[in-house]
Amino acid sequence: MTFTASSDAEPQWVLSPGRAELASFLEGLPEPHILCDPDYRIVAANQAYRHLYGGEGELTGRTCYEVSHHFDRPCDQAGESCPMARARQSGQRERILHLHHTSCGQSYVNIELTPLLSPSGELTGYIEKMETVQHAHLQPQAQGLIGRSPAFRQMLALVTRVAPTDSAVMLLGETGTGKDLVAQTLHASSQRAAKPFVPVDCSSLTETLFESELFGHERGAFTDAHRAKAGLVETAHEGTLFLDEVGDIPLTMQVKLLRLLESGVYRRVGSTEQRQANVRIVSATHRDLSTMVREGRFREDLYHRLCTFPIRLPPLRARAEDLPLLVDSLLRRLVPQRRIKLSPQALELLGHQPFHGNVRELRNLLERAIVLSDSALIGVEAVEWALQLDRDLQKDSQGRARETALHEPSSLPQVTGDGALRGSWQRLRIEELRERLQSWHGTRTELALELGISERTLYRKLKALGMA
Structure with missing residues (x-):
């Protein structure tokens, strides 16, 4: 990559032919992308980036940290984690959640940064892709996650990273921390967002009702089963099944839930026919499941199946600076x-x-x-x-x-x-x-x-x- 400074008061940065083709490719992408040199200067910005950050101003020649953060120094020198500095050390693609100043105000943005290397292995620049987080806000809102404290941002970074996957997520935290809202955000940010989100309140289901509610039943399966009924697993097909207060699942029912998670197969009560389930599992609890496992009150194999990706939600006392935002948002609701x-x-x-x-x-x-x-x-x-x-x-x-x-x-x-x-x-x-x-x-x-x-x-x- 070569850059030529003109004699004008405002430098104009000229791309080498190969990088000009790369810039042309980025221009056609729907997501905001920029091409940066090793000194943080923006060499090219596609239309989506200009719309999100640039407004009417010129972007080429400006530093990425000045445009997105309004900083006068690189992110890692201003208290933020810098994906460019991390990529420089690792030589690999880096992903990070940042708080950016956009044309719509401050927003959470997922950054994916890829280093560009010459045939000899020399670092020549970076491609940076931005994706605005849709379900987390820094201004009072009637819906969605609200916050800007370090504890909230740490939790959100985990949510945005795991949401696009099909990994089983366990939400841990005290009562009232918003585990149901985080579960909805995980679903809405996933590839299953167009399919059902089905919550299951495990604490309200008795042992006799749990299997029937979860897997459904056939007509005549028990005294009051006057007709066949689909279970919540079937309702959530291709979507997300949210098991709230999973620590309250009866021990006798845990083995049947484990079978579903291991094989994706279940049976309605009163039926011998096997049914296939394609669901993503998100669970939540305020209990200490590891202690319950040691005491024999929760199956260890089920615990490990559910807890593939644990996320701990911070209590309100750890989010003091979020209180004004939360108050205004709750009043709106x-x-x-x-x-x-x-x-x-x-x-x-x-x-x-x-x-x-x-x-x-x-x-x-x-x-x-x-x-x-x-x-x-x-x-x-x-x-x-x-x-x-x-x-x-x-x-x-x-x-x-x-x-x-x-x-x-x-x-x-x-x-x-x-x-x-x-x-x-x-x-x-x-x-x-x-x-x-x-x-x-x-x-x-x-x-x-x-x-x-x-x-x-x-x-x-x-x-x-x-x-x-």
């Missing part, structure tokens, strides 16, 4: 017809919660706060009230307290006749309000928004201070 927001103070309060129930617990808390708030801006009062309802429920379930909210005025926010909230946690903010009033020069509406409370609540506080 809960009330799509309204634009509900959390005040900064309310969001800060959420940031201090342990969230043992993870994203599911966060969703429930936000739904309570919506009900308890009369405004499109949910303040810290509604969030604190929603939290207190959960604390009282936990006290009751543990047997430590049986009193209702009306009997706990010192800790529980109460509702007065005019619908106002009252409680000790509110009184703690009186001193904060007094200090803010001394330096505040805006309107009361603006002050209420700043404090994350309603104007009515602000008026009551001012009245209590004798300043209304």
Whole structure:
């Protein structure tokens, strides 16, 4: 590959004849591709890449890290893993998940980079292929995976790598971390996306029902079998079978599931006819299956069949910087017809919660706060009230307290006749309000928004201070 710099202020890079043919080939590919020299400069970019990254600007001669990351130095010098640096060391094709600035905003992009070698083995450049990840987002969305924290990105990199394959995937993690959503993403990103995605809630199936629900039954197979019925395996043919809470599968049924995974063959209950199944298995559990195997409560051979490719989902406490994104996205899903927001103070309060129930617990808390708030801006009062309802429920379930909210005025926010909230946690903010009033020069509406409370609540506080 040769490059010639013109005498113009802006260099124009000229391809050698052989590389010009390669650039012409890349131009016809539907996926974004670029041809780079060993110094990270873009030598050629096809139309798909120009559409995704370039807009109206010129790309040739610019560095790939400046175009995609807005960096002033290579990725590996700016805190990112650089596929070009890795390919330089390995001499082989490298794949990596990156966060890129595109014409549609920041997006997750799968990069596949191939080094180009001369006949003598000298590195002459790279071909870089980009593929936007469709089901993971960095902005609030009504659907899909949401996040940008390192823990989330590490999980997503594994999801995007294994999704196009037929490998059995085991999703591990605490309850409420979104294993069902990741399973749907694996299916939607696979070559089976046009076929059925069939979830099986293993924890809800008794031992007597499990085989019939999974494999189906023939008419007369048991007392209530008045007609033949296809099982969930048959429904998922050529698609994905998602075994949720696989640790709850009865031990006697595990051997029959193992037979399906090993041979792809099963029988309906009450039938001698063998049926063939073509399904991809994705399973999930919050249990420690390795311990269950040691204790004899889960078959070791089934464990290894299901756990071909394990992915551990991070708990919410390991994704602190994702909290604002998750809150906005969950609010959109809960009330799509309204634009509900959390005040900064309310969001800060959420940031201090342990969230043992993870994203599911966060969703429930936000739904309570919506009900308890009369405004499109949910303040810290509604969030604190929603939290207190959960604390009282936990006290009751543990047997430590049986009193209702009306009997706990010192800790529980109460509702007065005019619908106002009252409680000790509110009184703690009186001193904060007094200090803010001394330096505040805006309107009361603006002050209420700043404090994350309603104007009515602000008026009551001012009245209590004798300043209304």
